[in-house]
Amino acid sequence: MNAPLRLPSPRGTFRVWQRNMTIFRKYWKTIMFPNFVEPLLYLAALGLGLGAFIQEGGINGGTYVQYIAPGLLASNAMFAASFESTFNTFVKLKIDRIYDAIVTTPVNAEDVVAGEYLWAGTRAALYGTGFLGVLAVLGFTFSPEAPLISSPWALLIPPMLLLIGVMFSVMGTLFTSLIQRIDLYAYYFTLVVTPLFLFSGIFFPVENFPAPVPQIAWFTPLYHAVNVCRELATGPSPIVLVDIAWILAFTLILALLPIRFMRRRLIS
Amino acid sequence: MSTEQKRGVRARESTLVARDLRKSYGEFHAVRGVDFEVYRGECFGFLGPNGAGKTSTMKMIYGAAVPTGGHLKVAGLDVTRHERDVKRRIGVVPQENNLDDDLEVKENLLVYGRYFDLPKKVILRRAEELLDFVQLTDKADAQVEQLSGGMKRRLLIARALINDPEIVVLDEPTTGLDPQARHLVWERLRELAKEGKTLILTTHYMEEAAQLCDRLVIMEGGRIVSQGSPGQLIDEHVSPQVLEFRSRDGSLEKLWALVEADADAVERSGEVLLAYTSDADELLEKVRASGIEVENTVYRQAGLEDVFLRLTGRSLIN
Ligand SMILES: Nc1ncnc2c1ncn2[C@@H]1O[C@H](COP(=O)(O)OP(=O)(O)OP(=O)(O)O)[C@@H](O)[C@H]1O
Ligand SMILES: [Mg+2]
Numbered sequence: 001m002n003a004p005l006r007l008p009s010p011r012g013t014f015r016v017w018q019r020n021m022t023i024f025r026k027y028w029k030t031i032m033f034p035n036f037v038e039p040l041l042y043l044a045a046l047g048l049g050l051g052a053f054i055q056e057g058g059i060n061g062g063t064y065v066q067y068i069a070p071g072l073l074a075s076n077a078m079f080a081a082s083f084e085s086t087f088n089t090f091v092k093l094k095i096d097r098i099y100d101a102i103v104t105t106p107v108n109a110e111d112v113v114a115g116e117y118l119w120a121g122t123r124a125a126l127y128g129t130g131f132l133g134v135l136a137v138l139g140f141t142f143s144p145e146a147p148l149i150s151s152p153w154a155l156l157i158p159p160m161l162l163l164i165g166v167m168f169s170v171m172g173t174l175f176t177s178l179i180q181r182i183d184l185y186a187y188y189f190t191l192v193v194t195p196l197f198l199f200s201g202i203f204f205p206v207e208n209f210p211a212p213v214p215q216i217a218w219f220t221p222l223y224h225a226v227n228v229c230r231e232l233a234t235g236p237s238p239i240v241l242v243d244i245a246w247i248l249a250f251t252l253i254l255a256l257l258p259i260r261f262m263r264r265r266l267i268s
Numbered sequence: 269m270s271t272e273q274k275r276g277v278r279a280r281e282s283t284l285v286a287r288d289l290r291k292s293y294g295e296f297h298a299v300r301g302v303d304f305e306v307y308r309g310e311c312f313g314f315l316g317p318n319g320a321g322k323t324s325t326m327k328m329i330y331g332a333a334v335p336t337g338g339h340l341k342v343a344g345l346d347v348t349r350h351e352r353d354v355k356r357r358i359g360v361v362p363q364e365n366n367l368d369d370d371l372e373v374k375e376n377l378l379v380y381g382r383y384f385d386l387p388k389k390v391i392l393r394r395a396e397e398l399l400d401f402v403q404l405t406d407k408a409d410a411q412v413e414q415l416s417g418g419m420k421r422r423l424l425i426a427r428a429l430i431n432d433p434e435i436v437v438l439d440e441p442t443t444g445l446d447p448q449a450r451h452l453v454w455e456r457l458r459e460l461a462k463e464g465k466t467l468i469l470t471t472h473y474m475e476e477a478a479q480l481c482d483r484l485v486i487m488e489g490g491r492i493v494s495q496g497s498p499g500q501l502i503d504e505h506v507s508p509q510v511l512e513f514r515s516r517d518g519s520l521e522k523l524w525a526l527v528e529a530d531a532d533a534v535e536r537s538g539e540v541l542l543a544y545t546s547d548a549d550e551l552l553e554k555v556r557a558s559g560i561e562v563e564n565t566v567y568r569q570a571g572l573e574d575v576f577l578r579l580t581g582r583s584l585i586n
Contacts, residue, residue, distance in 0.1 A: 011385065015382055015383050018379075019368075023371065096366075096368070097364065097366040098366070100332065100362070101362070101366040101367070101368065102383060103331065104331060104332060104355060105355055105383035105431075106353075106355050106356045106383065106384060108351065108352065266332075267331070267333065268293065268332070268333045268334070
């Protein structure tokens with residue numbers, strides 16, 4: 001059972017990505033719409049609604065909307081990649097048996113997993129880029145004195161969202177590779193995704209919490225993703241490199257595990 | 269190679285060689301050491317009751333299962349060491365349909381062709397030809413879900429050919445097809461054989477095996493119980509003539525006792541007693557003389573079905 005470590009081939013990875021892109025291009029308008037609306041709802045309800053009760057200058061000297069907007073970019077990428085690597089991947093794996101057909105071609109099981117990582121990242125980046133555009137326009141239109149995106153470094157946000165998407169895809173795929181029933185995703189979303197969403201510094205700075213909350217947050221992925229997006233949206237300090245390094249290391253270390261488990265499920 | 273040549277007359281070039289091939293799922297041994305050799309350009313069949321290990325063997329050939337023991341060379345390449353190269357040279361029709369439901373009929377072929385890194389032009393041309401080959405041209409733009417079961421099966425066959433494979437593995441290609449569609453598939457498979465492709469197929473239809481296969485093996489319980497050409501198998505295992513007696517339970521017992529002495533072999537399959545003999549007239553005469561009540565008697569030549577029944581102790585009808 002000590003199968004050799006198998007690394008994905010770039011070619012096979014691309015073919016799997018390309019298959020998903022072929023389908024996405026047919027339906028992208030309908031697929032993307034909800035992902036677009038959801039963060040706007042958060043912005044309206046929390047940023048404008050709740051924000052009205054928060055004194056100006058309360059967080060980092062900006063308005064509350066300014067504070068949460070970049071964080072929502074990160075969580076949007078998390079949700080996009082998480083849905084892709086959980087429900088969508090499960091359906092392809094167990095219900096439509098798409099992967100069974102692919103692994104009988106020169107595309108191997110490890111390419112399938114890597115292709116799905118890359119695809120989830122792509123989707124996260126696509127959603128995020130649209131959302132970033134909306135934020136930039138909204139900010140400049142309604143409050144030019146306090147724009148939501150205020151730095152040209154924000155141009156680096158889309159590639160970062162790709163990386164963030166890949167990271168959450170690795171986590172979601174790991175869970176997918178271990179479960180047999182689709183209802184078990186309730187655990188993943190309730191116990192992993194939602195707590196990350198609430199406690200990663202999107203809505204309030206976790207640094208102000210008593211120990212060990214900030215320390216725990218440092219070991220979780222969305223916290224760093226939020227930091228990166230916020231820094232890039234407002235003009236980064238060199239500290240952002242630590243967050244990026246954290247994301248890269250976490251992703252690389254974890255990425256091989258789902259590849260191994262998925263291979264075992266696809267090749268008996 | 270040299271050992272092959274020493275065999276003299278039978279030294280045809282083999283494209284697939286299995287030696288003591290085994291497959292276990294945990295503690296369960298699905299394939300328990302099989303040896304077979306498939307020659308280039310022939311049609312090679314696998315028969316056997318449900319659970320005999322046919323699909324497990326096919327999966328090892330097309331890389332969806334890793335052998336637990338023994339050796340398997342496909343197109344001259346070891347399957348465990350040259351996984352990708354083997355898969356590049358074969359076409360696969362799996363037992364379970366796994367078409368891409370998110371794609372249209374023709375797109376299924378286009379996307380599948382890309383997995384083989386074929387140039388777009390080549391894929392487009394072959395997709396057209398193959399849709400025509402399996403008579404699905406008018407469904408090219410339909411959703412896969414809108415196809416009937418038989419059409420899906422035919423699309424799977426077209427998909428298996430997109431990379432112009434030298435070996436085509438077909439796991440029950442005609443299961444669920446109506447007689448017309450089945451004959452169409454047979455005709456197509458014969459054309460492929462004529463083109464020089466090697467066909468490896470499993471089937472539960474004896475007629476299919478007899479019509480298509482140059483040689484075949486019969487599997488049971490993870491082992492090969494016999495192999496040869498359809499004719500050889502019939503000669504080897506059953507007498508040329510068969511009498512089928514249909515009757516009520518009680519008299520079948522009596523009948524068995526009566527014919528057992530004269531027939532070469534007697535089998536029972538449900539309400540039918542089968543007597544194998546080289547002199548059917550004499551046996552029939554004896555049964556008539558005995559006065560045992562028989563509802564219906566059929567005389568026919570022995571076929572593969574009889575070999576199957578003989579070797580696996582099971583009737584295909586059940
Ligand atoms: N993934 C698996 N895990 C455990 N057991 C399996 C697995 N696949 C097959 N088996 C078992 O291995 C045996 C052989 O199965 P296989 O599918 O090879 O049979 P088959 O000859 O193709 O049968 P059929 O004619 O019904 O298609 C069966 O007993 C089956 O239950
Ligand atoms: Mg089978």
